[in-house]
Amino acid sequence: MKIATWNINSVRLRRNLVARFLRIHQPDVLCLQETKTINDLFPKTTFAKLGYEHQAIHGQKGYHGVAILSRVPFRDTHSKTLCDREDCRHVAAEFKNGLELHNFYVPAGGDIPDPKLNPKFAHKLAFLREMAHAFTNNPERNKPMVLVGDLNVAPLPHDVWSHTQLLNVVSHTPLEVDLLNAAKASLDWVDVTREFVPHGEKAYSWWSYRAQDWKKSDRGRRLDHVWTSRGLKGAAKTHAILKPLRGWKQASDHVPVLVELDI
């Protein structure tokens, strides 16, 4: 089963890029974040025509929004409400082979890394805590599960271009990293990217729009993640962060992360 995650930063603006990605890489399932549209305006038929006729769409006007596009039928889908907000930041699908797939879009958290001064950062921290609670004591924690998404945290020193320069920058502060690690520990999740890329090597999935030349400066961060439950350890056969897609015309600032699981 080939699974991809991609923060698309408007699925309507970039529907043709999604279609190109689907044609080239042929994932079985694509999880999108920041679709930025209400469900009625989601380009369903564009993707259905390419074989992705099973769609769990959870969007809102203008902001956030997540979706799962699949060639494989779902058994069931649902979405969680986190932090008692209407924000569309989670959608999950269960497949007939028993796999449960969770697609998250964690709040970015604003600029000031202090929850007392910045309510957006406080929301991010609360969201990460709730993410952990969602899986702690989960009666189904032993089933095969995959968690993907834009988690908006780069946890390891080599998940950012400069560990020391980003220690006080939202996405890499110790506070967020600790909470992300706690969420990861809640189900003993495996970080698939780091099973393939050694911890001493740089790995990025996002490059800012603000750089003059994103490729030349290469000041990236690894914000997009694929986690598998412990029972799926070793199931990942291939892994790729599709850096060239950042160079596509009118690209998203995130690139897809793609894994092939033997399930």
Place this chain on the structure above:
DNA sequence: ATGGTCGCAACGCGA
């Protein structure tokens, strides 16, 4: 140290 760029939707907000 600062500001740099996007997308939505309406000229601000969130990223």
